[in-house]
Amino acid sequence: MPAIHVRLGALSAALAILAATSSGASAQKKYDTGASDTEIKIGNIMPYSGPASAYGVIGKTEEAYFRKINAEGGINGRKITFISYDDAYSPPKTVEQARKLVESDEVLIVFNPLGTPPNSAIQKYMNQKKVPQLFVATGATKWNDPKEFPWTMGWQPNYQSESTIYAKYILKNKPDAKIAVLYQNDDYGKDYLKGFKDGLGAKAASMILMEESYEVSEPTIDSHIVKLRSTGADVFFNITTPKFAAQAIKKNMEIGWRPLHFLNNVSSSIGSVIKPAGFENAQDIISSNYLKDPTDKQWEKDAGMMAWNQFLDKYYPEANRADLSVMYAYTVAQGLEHVLKACGDDLTRANIMRQAASLKELELGGLLPGVKVNTSDTDFAPISQLQLMKFKGEGWERFGEILSGDVGG
Template sequence: MLAASTRLISLAAFAAAAMLATNAHAQKKYDVGASDTEIKIGNIMPYSGPASSYAVIGKTEAAYFDKINAEGGINGRKIKFISYDDAYSPPKAIEQARKLVENDEVLFIFQALGTPSNSAIHKYMNTKKVPQLFVATGATKWGDPKNFPWTMGWQPNYQSEGRIYAKYILDHFPDAKIAVFWQNDDAGRDQVKGLRDGLGDKADKMIVADKSYEVSDPSVDSQIVALHDSGADTFFSWAAPKGSAQAIRKVGELGWHPRFFLANVSTSVAGVLKPAGLDNAKGIISSAYLKDPTDPAWKDDAGVKEWQAFMDKYYPDGDKLNNNNVYGYAVAQTMVQVLKQCGDNLTRENIMKQAANLKDFSSPVMLPGIKINTSPDDFFPIEQMQLMKFDGAAWHLFGDVITGEVGHTMTH
């Protein structure tokens, strides 16, 4: 009798266990590119061509995922990071995106770099319903969940940056006469729009001159001379690193001393300010949202030390003076947070859902007080920056963290 009842109990236990197992199995959801053991992530970087100085970002991200894998992966799954070169060429970007989605069958594409490349694959990714996540460009069009629900930016967008400078000028120099130098593309137009929107009804009165240039222009001297001759006392340079270096040098040669604002993408001391002449760059104002490892203020900072230890172990030949390596680290940490939030539901839909549900997330290398927040109708993760000034040797932060939110409903 006893044996029979024991057998009944063990059968019941077995049935219960089997039910639990099927439930657990039912909770796991995968799309192509995810399994019990692996998450496949695609990436496109300019490892060659005119923007190859940014390639270190892809290398830092690969190194960070190596670290995550060495520590056991995400919810037990290892990351397989597949990164291709597009040489900063839009047709090549399309080819690499197709290869990643259709041949490699990645779950999503993360941190493809550059406005032209991301613009080229924008429609393809959304038609295919494959996440184009945390793109490495600040164009404002990546925050348009209504029309492009599968695309999201990461860094502060160029319009936010323009608004932040406008706020500072209105507070401190309401009578400024502004000359604007900008790159004739989406990025440049976005920045000028942010500045104008931030200045509001004073924009037409305050902006006395503006000149654009093409990234391929060998020289920008004629534009800078014309802006100097406008009688402006405040100068904005919204240009890629090479154009910015040329502008800073020419302003110096003219003996012109305006209040000088420089785009956040061109603040590299090694890549922009040294070639322009450090003396010429003295007093320039820009903005930051990440800690600069060359700034003595962070010498004993725990977050920067953690990043340095990561560089030593996982990317030893990486340059610790290059802020792009801090950027790659912070954005990879954000990606890992999204994947952790996904749990065992690794569908493309859930990845976008979790990316749009980040609450006060911060990386240890982000400036204190700057938080990442997203929602289903807010695809702009970082909208705060702090101003900084160059003293001839290093950048120094000043003032409070400023928010430059752009309207969350975008029109095109």
Template sequence: MSFVARRMAAFSTAIILLGVTGTGAIAQKSYDTGATDTEIKIGNIMPYSGPASAYGVIGKTESAYFRKINAEGGINGRKITFISYDDGYSPPKAVEQARKLVESDGVLFVLGALGTPSNSAIQKYMNEKKVPQLFVASGATKWNDPKQFPWTIGWQPNYQSEARIYAGYILKERPHGKIGILYQNDDFGRDYVKGLTDGLGAKAASMIVGEESYETSNPTIDSRVVALKSGGADIFMSFATPKFTAQAIKKAGELGWKPLFIINSTAASTAAVMKPAGIENSQGIISAAYQKDATDPQWTDDAGIKNFDAFLTKYFPEGNREDQFVLFGYSVAQTMADVLKQCGDDLTRANVMKHAASIDGLLLEGLLPGVTIKTSAADFAPIKQFQLRKFKGERWELFGEIISSEVGQ
């Protein structure tokens, strides 16, 4: 072979190798709408107004956390664009905002949309569009249905499991008690009622002496509290959002009613519920927790809470560390950041969903010791542990052991 021929052959080989290498490099980066070499667009829907506006701080915290991520260089070199809209806790508005995020803003996925009614309204749409509906801010059991809704996944423990834990506590501490239940008249409230009833088993019929439901459009639930007290209940179960939980605590105090008082974990914020209801009225109330309380002295030297406080100081100074919803938003954003890191340069919706559904024991700074994030293709319920707590003084105090809610799901 002549010198020229050898040079041409070598050149041709180099071109072929370059083509293979170039193709491989390109193949390593895969994007769907909402992702590029420099950006990841995340959508979010929150009730910044309306009857559940106390939860709006979750979206504000998540936005602040992604600002922190961006200031530190982004995720795998990409900056986060976090687009959050208000739905006023209105399902029709949630549908409108979801369509806007997907069809106009072109987000890669929707993260942490809040509320059972709102997420129920958009679930079918998100799944038909094959856009991930990630880490839903609601504990309804319906988010753990990977066969029917493979693009929807929850985050917090489910309401039925939480209520079963309360049932177990009641059967142990007050087996002959009379239970009055206040609940929101939608999937959110009914999930809790079902969990409590299932947990009480055969004793439910004799122990539950009253059930009072309310609509989110009701200005007050005072008359429901009066009715439950008049019905002879000495155990008061409140399955409500923050606004109505605060009303229930305050009204019970005004009535001088001192039942065994249990409230759901999603309405147990010291700042948004207990203090507005009156610290004196909140004493002795029972709830459950899966995340730390930043005001609890036992976490004073905790590295995770120190990092949380540093985050608030630098990126969200208006955030109230006494408000559990702030820590909630911080933890959800951390979970999402971890999933995106695992995705690497494959930022397709299918790959994001795959990694969200394959979290293996993720430890987060804001969760109680022993509580981990774990998902699989067959199980879309990330958190399954609780610890009971009682409100004493101006804060919650944990008691008992970490309880798993996996049984019976």
């Protein structure tokens, strides 16, 4: 009998030693450049000036959110240093700023840099350097390519799936539509156009009367609108960024062109697009969303919206709460917070991408009910659901069910 006791004692002692050594091993902290016991350095690139400067509010909201995190003790005890540079939506400038962030500032990641052409310009560089280009602020389909670009990941629903949803709506509700398309002449505009044509399928050639492109450097798109109207189209697909979207809505009304108007969701903000264009000019426009619209009364008592308002009251009181970009920024910053928390003490760039590729049914306060964040090592498209909405009075009214972005071509 005593011999058994001795053996058990030895075994438990061995197990205790094993537990101590294994917990010691797992407690080892791992860092890459830009992370330490006290700090996580995050880089960001935004168009604070130039033709897409309406989006600059995204960087300002993120800066405020990281201040909130720091005030509450940081992430696993580490404070965030957020370094955000202006690229004026100019790809050569984006390259310059990305190099500065990676090579001079030595950031751990570049988070939520904005725009399709700017991100396209730095994608190869970020992947060569193996620095996460995480949750890019553009819905281009190409960010979901983990095989070729394992260090780049999108965030919002991709443009092709969004425009496929509009195309399917048109086929179902206006099968004899005569369509005019205005699009920005870059990867962003072409991506939307491709999804739209894929969605219309064989009918695209006969239904689309004109595809008119504009350059982001043009001061106004008025002449393009006049040209599109001359086709006699009764459906208008407006693939533009905020400044040009507001111009298009206004010009349509000025020249008395009232087609069924589809507006891409990157320009559905009431604050930066609809209000400047005039509420009366925007009636019945159809768009889509995956975020709660802060101007929508139905969310007044919603827990997620109340938390958003409390955050703004304290950290960004001057924010325009009607600007959907503020809600977008808040939500993507929460997504990053979730990923960084999940990293624990392994703040390596590889582990950040691992955690970002392991999001399962994540619900965030700013997302519409039923819209969840999901990723895997073969799927770098975190959000792929949308709901259609129509502009009525001074706000958007959602209709129909939550549609999956992978509705196919």
